[in-house]
Amino acid sequence: MTYYIGDVIKDEKLLIARTPEEFEKTGVTVKTRTGVEEIDPNKGKVRLNNGSNLPYDTLVLATGSNVFLPDIPGIHEEGVFKLKDLRDGIDIKTYIKEKQCGSDKCRKAIILGAGFIAMEMCEALRNLGLETSVVYRGELPIRRWDAEFSKLLLGKLTENNVEFITHRMPVAIEKKGKKPGLCLITNDGEMDADIIIFALGVKSNTALAEQIGLKIGNTGAVMVDYSQRTSREEIYAVGDCCGVYHRIKQQWVHMPLGDIANKQGRVAGANIGGHAMTFPGIVGAQSFKVFDLEVAKTGIDEWEAEQFGFHPVSTIIWGTPSARSMSKGKKLGLKMVANKSTGKLLGAQAVGEGGAVTKINTLSACLWSGMNLDEIGYIDLAYSPSFGGAWDPIQIAAQMLRKML
Numbered sequence: 001m002t003y004y005i006g007d008v009i010k011d012e013k014l015l016i017a018r019t020p021e022e023f024e025k026t027g028v029t030v031k032t033r034t035g036v037e038e039i040d041p042n043k044g045k046v047r048l049n050n051g052s053n054l055p056y057d058t059l060v061l062a063t064g065s066n067v068f069l070p071d072i073p074g075i076h077e078e079g080v081f082k083l084k085d086l087r088d089g090i091d092i093k094t095y096i097k098e099k100q101c102g103s104d105k106c107r108k109a110i111i112l113g114a115g116f117i118a119m120e121m122c123e124a125l126r127n128l129g130l131e132t133s134v135v136y137r138g139e140l141p142i143r144r145w146d147a148e149f150s151k152l153l154l155g156k157l158t159e160n161n162v163e164f165i166t167h168r169m170p171v172a173i174e175k176k177g178k179k180p181g182l183c184l185i186t187n188d189g190e191m192d193a194d195i196i197i198f199a200l201g202v203k204s205n206t207a208l209a210e211q212i213g214l215k216i217g218n219t220g221a222v223m224v225d226y227s228q229r230t231s232r233e234e235i236y237a238v239g240d241c242c243g244v245y246h247r248i249k250q251q252w253v254h255m256p257l258g259d260i261a262n263k264q265g266r267v268a269g270a271n272i273g274g275h276a277m278t279f280p281g282i283v284g285a286q287s288f289k290v291f292d293l294e295v296a297k298t299g300i301d302e303w304e305a306e307q308f309g310f311h312p313v314s315t316i317i318w319g320t321p322s323a324r325s326m327s328k329g330k331k332l333g334l335k336m337v338a339n340k341s342t343g344k345l346l347g348a349q350a351v352g353e354g355g356a357v358t359k360i361n362t363l364s365a366c367l368w369s370g371m372n373l374d375e376i377g378y379i380d381l382a383y384s385p386s387f388g389g390a391w392d393p394i395q396i397a398a399q400m401l402r403k404m405l
């Protein structure tokens with residue numbers, strides 16, 4: 001969606017995986033612009049917002065998540081947006097384009113939040129030529145990554161003329177004189193903008209599940225088992241609205257990501273269709289790109305490791321995305337965390353101008369299969385100067401960390 005807003009993807013139709021008509025051909029009826037208002041689990045039917053009822057034998061909840069929006073005055077002013085679905089993406093792009101073409105210029109954007117969606121939005125808005133500021137309550141962007149990596153990302157924002165304003169929280173938004181002028185009032189001063197975008201995170205949409213008393217997990221998401229069944233046998237839940245088993249934490253977590261939603265949907269569908277299947281869980285792999293920087297992680301960091309009773313050791317190494325002689329000054333940072341008592345990998349993070357996602361995907365597979373540092377230190381990886389040195393940063397970091405056990 002951020003690539004659509006930033007005009008890398010020109011046509012919104014390219015973001016639609018399958019149209020209602022294509023679904024129809026495979027025997028699936030899609031009712032668009034139709035909401036479920038109520039479920040009657042005893043009679044096996046749902047009440048729609050057009051007043052009609054739909055009966056079911058099996059029900060799948062795939063209600064996604066809700067964007068967190070602070071309850072502040074002015075949050076619904078024209079020019080204030082959230083970014084959750086395609087409609088939001090189209091509205092943001094249309095708003096900017098219309099204002100840019102008209103007399104009310106759209107020049108200045110404020111993004112609230114500093115997670116992956118906020119970071120992707122920085123690139124999109126700079127692509128459209130907008131002055132862009134990030135307003136964040138903390139000190140550094142992407143707080144789930146090591147501070148050393150967050151600082152590199154901050155440098156990338158600065159290099160691309162994105163202003164990063166720390167220790168600020170929104171208090172109110174006011175309309176200012178000439179359209180489309182807005183004023184963001186924070187705990188520490190006021191800022192003018194033409195568009196304000198909230199990217200402060202999401203929480204599971206459990207409204208329907210709670211209505212019928214389905215069990216909700218500690219994470220606030222619908223509780224499911226490995227088959228995606230909820231606490232009622234005939235009701236399944238998949239995607240952002242439900243929990244997922246984290247294989248390293250050995251605990252159910254809420255991780256609202258698209259690849260997980262896809263897999264859970266397939267598992268639920270297979271089970272409903274009579275082909276028994278379980279979802280084996282996740283190790284927490286995730287990635288994004290901001291300008292030319294790849295950012296990725298898998299597993300857990302030292303802080304989480306301590307919470308889950310491990311004794312973590314960690315190391316950060318700085319290498320290059322290709323052989324040093326060919327890297328033209330490009331950097332690749334890799335952090336690895338392992339359990340001191342078993343020598344097993346617990347997590348990894350990578351940031352770099354190329355290569356970071358490949359490193360993390362490899363380490364995710366290592367983590368998935370429970371490999372220890374001795375195995376990772378000599379794992380067979382492809383070598384070619386275009387992609388790195390004879391010793392891959394993965395092997396170097398694993399060998400360094402091995403010495404710390």
Ligand SMILES: Cc1cc2nc3c(=O)[nH]c(=O)nc-3n(C[C@H](O)[C@H](O)[C@H](O)COP(=O)(O)OP(=O)(O)OC[C@H]3O[C@@H](n4cnc5c(N)ncnc54)[C@H](O)[C@@H]3O)c2cc1C
Nearest residue numbers: 001035036062063064065083084239240256257258259261
């Ligand atoms: C800007 C952006 C970028 C992202 N990038 C990535 C990425 O790079 N990688 C990644 O893994 N994930 C990414 N995600 C997350 C990913 O989009 C979600 O994890 C995924 O869409 C979840 O799928 P879902 O089907 O569970 O929920 P959704 O896609 O949110 O779908 C839920 C649907 O249910 C509908 N609904 C809710 N309540 C009702 C009701 N009562 N009646 C009828 N319909 C209802 C909603 O309208 C919505 O259409 C991104 C998210 C955003 C916003």
